[in-house]
Amino acid sequence: MAMSEDKNGARSAPDPSLVQRTRKQQENIGAGLRHMFDSVLDEGVPDDFADLLDRLEEGEAKRGDQKGGARE
Amino acid sequence: MSKVDSEKVGLSPSELMTQPQFRKELTDAIPHMRAFARSLTGDAASADDLAQDAMMKAWSARDKFKAGTNFRAWVLTIVRNQFYSDKRRSWRQAEWDQELAERTLPAVDNQEQIVALDELRRGLAELPDDQREALILVGAGGYSYEEAAEICDCAIGTVKSRVSRARLALEGIMKAGPAAKANSDGIAASEAVDTLLDQVSDLAEQAR
Numbered sequence: 001m002a003m004s005e006d007k008n009g010a011r012s013a014p015d016p017s018l019v020q021r022t023r024k025q026q027e028n029i030g031a032g033l034r035h036m037f038d039s040v041l042d043e044g045v046p047d048d049f050a051d052l053l054d055r056l057e058e059g060e061a062k063r064g065d066q067k068g069g070a071r072e
Numbered sequence: 073m074s075k076v077d078s079e080k081v082g083l084s085p086s087e088l089m090t091q092p093q094f095r096k097e098l099t100d101a102i103p104h105m106r107a108f109a110r111s112l113t114g115d116a117a118s119a120d121d122l123a124q125d126a127m128m129k130a131w132s133a134r135d136k137f138k139a140g141t142n143f144r145a146w147v148l149t150i151v152r153n154q155f156y157s158d159k160r161r162s163w164r165q166a167e168w169d170q171e172l173a174e175r176t177l178p179a180v181d182n183q184e185q186i187v188a189l190d191e192l193r194r195g196l197a198e199l200p201d202d203q204r205e206a207l208i209l210v211g212a213g214g215y216s217y218e219e220a221a222e223i224c225d226c227a228i229g230t231v232k233s234r235v236s237r238a239r240l241a242l243e244g245i246m247k248a249g250p251a252a253k254a255n256s257d258g259i260a261a262s263e264a265v266d267t268l269l270d271q272v273s274d275l276a277e278q279a280r
Binding site for chain 1: 091095098099102103104106107110111120123124127128131188189192193196207208211212213214239242243246266269270272
């Protein structure tokens with residue numbers, strides 16, 4: 001990973017133990033971020049999402065009847 | 073005009089999905105829309121409002137989606153655009169709502185892990201928008217750089233550099249944060265953060 005992102009930052013050669021610690025911290029941050037995201041994926045979708053899709057379909061069926069609109 | 077609107081219009085019938093196909097794709101994408109929205113807004117209720125608004129937008133823009141292209145990226149683009157347009161209407165300020173955050177944290181029983189996750193969320197909220205979205209997609213959601221670039225409407229190289237800047241910035245924010253300071257009686261703040269981040273890592277491993 002690029003360590004020298006900042007334009008004015010000519011970093012001196014980093015201390016190896018510091019590099020290792022940073023890597024470990026980055027791994028941990030990554031694990032935490034994935035956990036946050038995955039916990040939402042795993043929690044199941046509330047019913048009102050399916051209800052919304054039903055309403056959208058019904059609304060469209062009504063409009064389609066009025067306009068003779070092309071479905072499909 | 074949003075990116076979705078600027079997609080090629082006037083698709084031929086063979087490029088259009090049928091309504092049942094579209095509903096199926098959208099249903100499959102809901103968990104991702106919710107997870108992306110949750111990471112962007114930082115709280116569950118606004119995130120679900122956002123995801124549902126985006127579903128309505130996607131539904132009405134159905135004839136602009138070209139069958140066979142990346143549905144998930146298309147629909148997450150809509151979530152993203154909706155998030156920023158809501159944000160411009162100041163529906164959600166960048167302020168960190170501690171109480172709200174605590175209510176929407178995933179259930180964990182270890183107090184230190186709660187603190188660690190809370191810190192991560194606080195840090196995420198402090199990142200600039202472009203870095204936050206890139207890090208969420210690539211670092212949290214596991215999306216490819218290509219997909220993230222499509223969703224964020226920028227070049228792949230731009231996503232890469234935003235992700236790497238976001239990672240470093242997040243680490244810096246956590247090092248300077250209240251939890252690091254509170255834990256640092258007698259030990260260096262960076263060590264306190266190491267401990268904190270180890271907790272996050274343990275938590276993620278337990279969840280596997």
